[in-house]
Amino acid sequence: MNNNIESIAIRVDDLSFHYGDKNVLQHVTMEIKKGSFLGLVGPNGSGKSTLIKCILGLQKPQEGNVYLFGEKVNKFNDWDKVGYVSQKANSFNTAFPATAFEVVSMGLFGKVGLFRFLKASDKNKVWEALRSVNMDQYAHQNIGELSGGQQQRIFIARALVSDPELLILDEPTVGVDTESSDSFYKMLKELHRENNMTLVLVTHDVGVMTNYVTDVACLNKQIHFHGNTKEFEESSSENMSAFYGHHVHVLHHDHGHE
């Protein structure tokens, strides 16, 4: 395992997490390779968001460790390598008086550092990130005036502005209409292909996701499956029914691409 440590973006090592006496995650162990596009699926309450927060160091697990790019998460400092779009991005204060440009520029604050200000080159990066999600024409609109799908793109731009090597998205398409979420997934796929970025997408939208991701992990307190998309599809019907506790048809939405 040590000889390929360079190629691992995230390593989760025997991680357990509980709130009080309620077990949320039990002995989760997984490795996410650099350059992969992982779909992390699981039913509601399966601990997906908690796992992501542990990976990002926002929650401390009672047992186990997380390593980001080979570094223990509590020692990890290169946070500009990591972009994160939280589930909360769907439920932020929509009356917050901030323009799309101001929201995206927040993604650079860690890089810029304490007591310093954004330079012209930083502002160019914000424009670049806005263009990459096709939102540059809305730069000076207040974030609350945009539609759900547009807001989501702004949060992606905020995560992308520091040129991360790893992008983690927690249920990014909740509350976004189907059409927007389709173009959203296509955008993620392009980001993955063009920039060789490692992507982790948390979703309960099993069917649509398999058209875009390279790997799938199923979580329900424990990891039930982790493999590439093809293996997942071959085993999916028995896996999924055991996993969700009832029979599930994995719907394949073919949008005719590729």
Add this chain to the structure above:
Amino acid sequence: MLPFLKYEFLQNAFLTGIMVGLLAPVLGVFIVVRRQALIADALSHITLAGIAANLLLGKWSSFFAAANPIYMGMAFSVGGAIFIEQLRKVYKHYEELAIPIIMSAGIGLSVIFISMADGFNTDLFNYLFGSIIAVKRSDVWTVFAILVVVLLFVFFMYKELFVLSFDEEQGKLSGIRSNWILVAFMAITALVIAASMKIVGILLVSALMTLPVAASIRIAKGFKQAIWLSVLFGEISVISGMFLSYYLDLASGGTIVLCLVVILCLSIFYKKFTGSRKVGHL
């Protein structure tokens, strides 16, 4: 020079008012967007307890009798602010509980101190409702020192305060040490509240922090504009409120707050008649 400004006490009030009209709305923007508008109220009541404590101690000690009660007010206010942040951690799921706890503790202490100090006097009345004749030259310098501290803090910590107000998780991911920044922010808010009370009065100080912001976020494009508009509204209200207070012989706190209410109504109507786009809910 304006006839209004020929007396020293009016110059004092005017200078202090202009500084407070800048300070309170600047901090108010961050407080309102963090949905903590009531914190200003809680802190102003604990400030009152400090002032009452100073009046009481002044009965027994010539040191306190000579001291400006504003300092004791500030000490209580900063202590209360730090206590609120601690309480918010204890009651993680009921964060807003910290506010009534501090507020009622503040009122309780004030009432006890006031009754022990033989009840109300005009001095105390001025603190409650604001008075432009009670501002001393030493108050002006105290508020000026606070102005410098607050402007430096907001100028250099703008990014951090902005991120933490919008979403604390993102702040943590940017490596921002949120705890000390939030505690420092609360302490600074407490200082500004204590500084504002001579002009607007303890009962109305939260209005100067929140009403200009309530008006500006209806119409502002972006966060910086919200700050500038809040300051503009704050200054208009303080200056016109003080003029009205002087010429009509009214308590300055009341006239300032009523000016703020007028501006707030205008901004709501302005948005109603011009805003055809989807707008955020207040």
